[in-house]
Amino acid sequence: MQEGKPLQSKQINRELLLTILNSPKWFFTTVSVLGIIVMVAMGAAGYMINQGFGVTGLNRPVMWGFFITNFVFWIGISHAGVMLSAILRLSKAEWRRPATRAAEILTVFSLMTAMTMPLIHTGRPWRTVYWIYTLPFVPYDYARGIWPNVRTPLVWDPSAVYTYLTSSILFVVVALIPDFAVLRDRTTGMSHRIYGLLAMGWQGNARQWKLQIIAGVLLSALILPVFVSVHSIVSWDFGMAVSVKSWHSTVFAPYFVVGAVHSGVSAVAFVLILLRYVYGWQNYIRHEHIDALARLLVVVATGWFYFLVMEILFGFYGREADEIAVRDYQFMVSPWNIWMMIFVGVTYFLPVAIWLSRSARRNLWIMSLACISVNIGMWLERFLIIVPGLARKQLLTFDWYTYTPSAVEWIIVGGTFAMVTMLMLVIARVVPLIPLYDIKEGEILRTEIKIGRVTVPAVFRED
Template identity: 45%
Template sequence: MTNPAPADGPQIPKINRDLLEPLLSTHWSYFLLVGALAGLVAAGAGAWSYQFRTGIGQTNLHPPVFWGVYIASFIFWVGASHSGTFISGVLRLTKAEWRRPVTRIAELMTFISLIIATLFVFYHLGRVWRWYYLIPYPNQREIWPNFRSPLMWDAMAVFTYATASTIYLYLPLIPDFALMRDRIEDWRKPLYRVLSLGWQGTQHQWQVLETAMRIITPLIVMVMVSVHSIVGWDFGVSLVPAWHSTIFAPYFVVGAVHSGVGLVVIGMYILRKVYHLEDYIGQEHFDKMGKLLLLTTLGLAYLYFAELLTIWYGNIPDHMWVVDSLLSGPFAVPFWFMVACVYVIPLLALTLPAFRRRPLGVMVIGVLINIGMYIERVLLIVPPLSYPRLPFNWDTYVPS
């Protein structure tokens, strides 16, 4: 650079100290939290094993609603995974300087959300012990997956995305692993030594790393768009009324980014509070994230309106049954609650610059958006399935 910042001396050690602090010291409440979460996870695992032994019937699903909360959760978590790729990928591409403290938080979310999303696929399967039928490898069963099935595209897309986002999380971590290898002297050291790949910080290594990141960043952004498009096509290509729509792919992508950015805001807020990172994550960042949320809110509202408008105006009975059930039928309460959470409140609040500069406020909006988006995913799945084209066995469903 032509004009190096003067006298950075004391600042860089401070960065090292502050950012490694969470790894080195642990408050007792941390173990409490881990214990509580582990307990919940164990309960979930127990529930799954019960479902495994007895059958999918435990989910309260029944015809005509064959998909329920599991698929909704899958979409939600895949959507949540768009947080990292969108924020860190797109912002890296555009060389936005303010991205720096946010990228890692977001990338970790991507990685973890994808693990959870994959789990939901397995919860959902009727014969989950036969899941390997989906892997294309030559076998004595002479079964080959059907690549014409959207679910197969889905499986491939999620696999690609999971691999790519793991790599994408890992790449910028390598120099940090090297730092931790040199700074942290406990049982984690060998782990860091392996993971840092012998990183020294030579200019050659920096160049290789930066080249790789420059290549992978645009690729993973494309994968991100394709993944949620494919999840959208899972529904769009079907014959189910109100699913059969061309708008689903872009709608899913924008919705995913919407809830993903919301999640990152939550993460930013909590981590900032707990680990006192106010020096790094400032009001400015919440302001910028608030603007992003405003953008996705508007985009999503536009797409949702376009979707509902075309159905409403077209007035095809099969589709109208679904829309009526949302607007004024049995699904009206969650629908309007969702509209408030996802569109109205964020729109009203985030347009105020003063509000965007309040981290707590933006965080609350993030929580609302995520609750709303989860409801939206459920509403996307259940009402259309509840009203099949033959009106004989209309029936709704309540998750157990």
């Protein structure tokens, strides 16, 4: 049973296309400010590439730091898209409808942002583009026998992430076609032609709808293995490292996947609250949707917490001196022990306590707080896995050291957040972030008629 008043088709079109056909005043100011932050971050990255990696805080034991943390974080955020769209579409959860598009687009942009991280974190990025990244205009240099080494997780990574990126873009575009057609019919001039091109001759007849739905379901089913594999492979960047004791663990793949869903769904919930506040979509993003996401998150968070405890337990179970050294550094040495406490608190105990209360789930301010705290915590999680593990890599205590990020790293990491926000705002200007046809379908499905004393659904879906 859904809440809220039934909506008319015209009203849906008018309200959801509001952001596209006329943009609010704050739009250009906000986008420019974010754009400046992104430019500053790009400048910092350029400075770093020009000067060398000495400008970062990295050193010999801790060769990976903020960039890899940020990479894993954004890959994690990207898992929201498929979690919400594919799994909930296949399981026919009605409350998914307003959340899917925003989640998928967040997936695409966070993946794109994530992939800039390993690129600029390499010592010679121009060679990385040449040898690793199979961009359309830079194929492998197979003519000279220069193939990448397929045994390394660093080659599995781009393969998995680009597969995920490609399929996510396909997923978004297939779902966008009917909405592009709506936009095509309501615009003139250049934008009419562009939307016409993107709508690919959508007429809205029965055959096209059927194909569109089949494509959506097929893509949902096909994308699921990719969804699981992407973050597993990202976790193998660490799990395959035999020399770093706290990384070399078989629990990492499920641990990272569940953690990614945890942070991703929280991020989507926050984005939805933000959209509701900014564009006034109270009729579409209702309390029931946020409530459902929060209830889902309680399960995901608890699953994640289980893996967290397991990971630590496995670490102690072996009772190897080098593993104990890492754990001692994580739990006993300041400031890592403080970060560790903050991390467990803001990732599990604070948000789950909030989500367990119905009134807190329906208070958007408290929900925003919980979702932001989960994401702060999940960023810290990756940081607390990567850095202490490297700082106490083996028992050669002479080499032990710590890591302090430099200003350049802070600016670049801040820039990625500005970039994703900016891209989300810009795309909100171009495509409707809430799928029109999906909402309309939902509205049709929820209509009810009275027959005698009983109320029954007016529409019956056969499948």
